[in-house]
Amino acid sequence: MALTSTKPYVAVPRDLVENFNGKQIVYVCWDHHMLFATPLLLVVEPEMSFGDLLENVVKPLIGPDPDAAAVDLGSVEWQKAGRAWKPDLAASLAANGIVHKEQLRFRTPGVNSLLAAA
Amino acid sequence: MDMQVAKKKLSLKEKYKLLTRDLGWDTTYHTKDEVFPYVQYEGIKIHDWDKWEDPFRLTMDSYWKYQAEKERKFYAIIDAHAQNNGHLNITDARYLSALKIFLQAISPGEYAAGKGFARMGREFPGVGTQVACQMQSIDEIRHAQTQIHALSNYNKFYNGFHAFADARDRMWYCTLPRSFFDDALSAGPFEFMIAIGFSFEYVLTNLLFVPFMSGAAYNGDMATVTFGFSAQSDEARHMTLGLECIKFMLEQDPANLPIVQGWIDKWFWRGFRLLGVVGTMMDYMLPKRVMSWREAWNIYGVENGGALFRDLARYGIRPPKGWDDAEKGIDHMSHQFMLALYQYNFGTAFHSWIPSEDEMEWLSKKYPDTFDKYYRPRWAHLSKLKAAGTPFANMGLAKLCQTCQIPTVFTEPDDPTSLCQRETEYKGEKYHFCSDGCQHIFENEPEKYIQAWLPMQQLFQAPINGDLGAWMSWVSLIPGKDNGDFDGSEDERNFAAWRQQATSNQ
Numbered sequence: 350m351a352l353t354s355t356k357p358y359v360a361v362p363r364d365l366v367e368n369f370n371g372k373q374i375v376y377v378c379w380d381h382h383m384l385f386a387t388p389l390l391l392v393v394e395p396e397m398s399f400g401d402l403l404e405n406v407v408k409p410l411i412g413p414d415p416d417a418a419a420v421d422l423g424s425v426e427w428q429k430a431g432r433a434w435k436p437d438l439a440a441s442l443a444a445n446g447i448v449h450k451e452q453l454r455f456r457t458p459g460v461n462s463l464l465a466a467a
Numbered sequence: 468m469d470m471q472v473a474k475k476k477l478s479l480k481e482k483y484k485l486l487t488r489d490l491g492w493d494t495t496y497h498t499k500d501e502v503f504p505y506v507q508y509e510g511i512k513i514h515d516w517d518k519w520e521d522p523f524r525l526t527m528d529s530y531w532k533y534q535a536e537k538e539r540k541f542y543a544i545i546d547a548h549a550q551n552n553g554h555l556n557i558t559d560a561r562y563l564s565a566l567k568i569f570l571q572a573i574s575p576g577e578y579a580a581g582k583g584f585a586r587m588g589r590e591f592p593g594v595g596t597q598v599a600c601q602m603q604s605i606d607e608i609r610h611a612q613t614q615i616h617a618l619s620n621y622n623k624f625y626n627g628f629h630a631f632a633d634a635r636d637r638m639w640y641c642t643l644p645r646s647f648f649d650d651a652l653s654a655g656p657f658e659f660m661i662a663i664g665f666s667f668e669y670v671l672t673n674l675l676f677v678p679f680m681s682g683a684a685y686n687g688d689m690a691t692v693t694f695g696f697s698a699q700s701d702e703a704r705h706m707t708l709g710l711e712c713i714k715f716m717l718e719q720d721p722a723n724l725p726i727v728q729g730w731i732d733k734w735f736w737r738g739f740r741l742l743g744v745v746g747t748m749m750d751y752m753l754p755k756r757v758m759s760w761r762e763a764w765n766i767y768g769v770e771n772g773g774a775l776f777r778d779l780a781r782y783g784i785r786p787p788k789g790w791d792d793a794e795k796g797i798d799h800m801s802h803q804f805m806l807a808l809y810q811y812n813f814g815t816a817f818h819s820w821i822p823s824e825d826e827m828e829w830l831s832k833k834y835p836d837t838f839d840k841y842y843r844p845r846w847a848h849l850s851k852l853k854a855a856g857t858p859f860a861n862m863g864l865a866k867l868c869q870t871c872q873i874p875t876v877f878t879e880p881d882d883p884t885s886l887c888q889r890e891t892e893y894k895g896e897k898y899h900f901c902s903d904g905c906q907h908i909f910e911n912e913p914e915k916y917i918q919a920w921l922p923m924q925q926l927f928q929a930p931i932n933g934d935l936g937a938w939m940s941w942v943s944l945i946p947g948k949d950n951g952d953f954d955g956s957e958d959e960r961n962f963a964a965w966r967q968q969a970t971s972n973q
């Protein structure tokens with residue numbers, strides 16, 4: 350049952366992609382880098398190339414992490430919607446199959462200054 | 468000559484009977500189902516409403532008398548607090564952040580509960596239930612009022628109190644309590660009673676009120692202690708109502724058990740998420756600490772909650788599904804919340820700060836297995852960034868949970884080095900969650916939660932379209948006054964200056 354209700358009820362989501370003026374939401378998480386309280390919420394054009402997203406959007410935002418300078422975002426391991434995934438840096442987000450509210454995660458094994466104890 | 472005849476005095480029992488049972492007439496113009504249209508669709512079966520016992524059997528005249536007496540005492544103390552500059556008796560102006568969060572996030576919840584119980588007083592067919600709900604409704608509105616009045620004294624002197632109503636409607640961290648109450652208010656009457664009357668009032672309220680009111684007392688805030696005392700005797704009545712209601716449902720029909728259990732699972736988890744911020748207040752925001760969140764959980768969660776669910780086991784009720792995940796989060800959540808509040812503090816109408824070395828010692832003693840290992844290194848790095856003149860502000864903004872609407876700051880139950888991330892698809896759209904508990908709630912009623920008003924998403928839609936300055940004026944946040952680090956704030960400066968004037972001849 351989609352809802353306990355007195356009669357059939359159909360809702361409209363409040364954050365459909367058409368509400369974002371041609372942009373979409375992408376979530377990016379740097380696994381085990383817990384300085385960032387949650388995955389980053391990014392609002393970007395789907396035509397942007399994945400390489401651009403990394404260089405111009407993600408890189409400045411992760412700067413405060415002590416490991417940021419040592420990381421080459423072009424060669425990290427990625428997951429998309431929970432599965433291993435290889436991005437095409439030159440292709441757009443749309444061509445990479447990154448839909449609205451997609452969750453991307455990247456890993457940098459062995460590089461983690463703030464969790465040295467773990 | 469007329470003889471004066473003494474009026475026959477009614478016994479309390481007779482008065483209560485007149486107030487309740489005699490109001491329960493049978494309708495003739497309309498069927499009972501038309502008069503009470505919302506008591507069937509949730510699937511709860513009730514065979515005899517007269518089995519509902521209101522253990523307090525409070526009558527109107529005694530209710531007014533008690534409440535009026537409490538009001539007189541309350542306002543006398545609030546007046547004295549104002550006239551004697553009671554605001555300068557608090558331990559430190561950092562304490563005010565706890566009050567600001569309370570006013571913006573919790574007091575509107577009291578008002579929402581008032582609306583909810585007013586509705587339930589109309590929708591339940593049993594008159595005992597109707598009267599008890601109506602009285603609780605009046606109580607809740609009174610609590611909202613006394614809290615607003617008590618804290619208005621602080622509003623004369625400090626930032627962040629002035630726009631609590633706008634914050635309630637629009638501020639990102641306030642959508643957490645707001646969505647909690649909206650979820651309950653838009654449910655049927657029985658679910659509302661489990662949500663607010665049982666899970667919130669009975670299972671979790673002690674975790675909110677006891678630490679909060681003791682915190683106020685420890686930190687010299689007599690205004691808050693006073694509204695706490697004024698509300699306390701009402702809370703005992705509310706807790707009993709919640710417990711009576713759940714027992715009534717379970718005793719009326721065995722088919723009610725799985726429905727009630729499902730609601731307990733859901734509302735325990737929603738309530739637990741809601742109260743997480745209390746842990747942050749206890750562990751970080753009280754300059755003079757009362758006890759740690761872990762210690763409070765051990766008493767009010769593990770001991771009291773455990774005893775309650777052992778008692779309910781005879782009805783077939785088991786502890787809420789999220790109980791074990793909750794336990795695993797206790798030693799982490801206050802740190803995770805405070806780190807989040809600090810890095811997003813450009814967008815909060817209260818101050819946050821990096822804990823001092825002394826405070827970190829306290830935290831490491833109270834959380835020997837987690838603080839030094841996971842959280843101290845982050846605070847140390849944040850101190851370094853601040854000292855270098857580049858304090859950390861996370862402009863990536865926060866991913867929110869579709870159900871509880873909290874930034875997804877929590878870690879995997881069994882891996883504190885990894886953020887817990889869950890997602891699902893419904894009708895071709897992706898939805899994200901902070902936990903299994905929140906995902907289960909969504910999947911049980913997706914049509915309800917897909918319409919969630921998630922504040923981060925709204926920030927990037929019309930009319931704000933991603934403009935942070937426009938957002939601040941829309942939420943009535945005055946940048947440079949209401950928000951940011953406590954260190955260097957106007958509240959810090961003013962409190963120090965006024966206290967100096969009050970305690971010296973300079």
